[in-house]
Amino acid sequence: MSEQRVTIAVEDGVADVRLTRADKMNAIDPAMFQGIVDAIAELEAMPGLRAVVLSGEGRAFCAGLDMASMATGGSGIDIHTRTYGPANIVQQVAWGWRGLPVPVIAAVHGVAFGGGLQIASGADVRIAAPDTRLSVMEIKWGIVPDMAGFALWRGNVRDDVLRELAYTAREFGAEEAQAFGFVTRLAGDPHAEAMALARAIAGRNPQAVRAAKRLAGHEGDAAAILMAESLEQAALLRTPNQMEAVMANMQKRAPVFSD
Structure with missing residues (x-):
């Protein structure tokens, strides 16, 4: 990975991925772009x-x-x-998280400005510290969000709210971010909460979790989504992991799934 801008530590199927340019508040430079893209590729093949x-x-x-x-x-x-795929390298640092087959939880603290907010928005779930500050910052520099932000915010952030923030670069706090749809929930220790959530997800049928992520990201009309639900369900029913989920629940024990 380029100049160690990103680290990955994996335990029990959960990858703890960290941006490691702490002296610059993890600001994005060319090496950070490459480091994030490399990390996403490594995770995709893991x-x-x-x-x-x-x-x-x-x-x-x-x-x-x-x-x-x-x-x-x-x-x-x-x-x-x-x-x-549909993205350039700049967009991939945010869009790539949404494209991973497994859930991604962003633990956000301090600030998430501009490209940082877009990277966090690529996650399936975003947990933020209560004192986090956020901004759709790009208009301050005379540019627009171009790291997949508008594609990622669609369906999460109300259109008029997004327009106001994109036009002004106004900073807002974590409570507003949650109300707007940029943040899922708040936690005093967002990293600990994110790790606990990731471990809970890791304890579920991995094929079913991946199928749920595919359905959550489906962009077809209602008929296409209904068909996709049926196809995903048919592929899961009576498989070893699905049966293990049933037996573990009936026997009141922890399931043991295979990948």
Whole structure:
């Protein structure tokens, strides 16, 4: 991974992923872009993975773009080429979390500004400390959110609220963020809460969890979603892990699932 901008520690199927540029509040420079993309690729290919927790070391989750670094070393980033399916490399650092087959929980503290907010928005669930500050920051620099933010916020954040914030770069707190839909819930120790949630998810049928994530991200009309539900269910019924879930519940014991 590039200059150790990101670390991954895995235990019992849960990956603890951390942005590690703490001296710069995990601001995004070219090496951070590459480090996050590399981490997502590593997780995507990781056998036995069941859930991911994403956080930032130090005083903040992520302060957004390191404007000085991008001005000197980031001008060569190609935003036109779709290198990662529908996304370019800039979008992949946020969109890629949504594309992972397993749930991702973001533990947010300090600040999540601009690109940092977009990275957190790629997670399935976002748990924030009560004193976290957030902003759709890009208009401050005369640009627009371009790290998949609008695609990720659709369906979570009310349209008029998103417009106001994108037009103004106004900072807002964690309680507002929860009301707006940027944050799922608040916790005094968001990383501990995220890890507890990830471990709970890891204790469920991994095939069913992955199927639920696919259904949650389905973008078809109602008829397509109804058909997708049926197909996912048919693929799960009477499989060894599904039967193990039933037996474990009936026998009041912890299930033992296979990957």
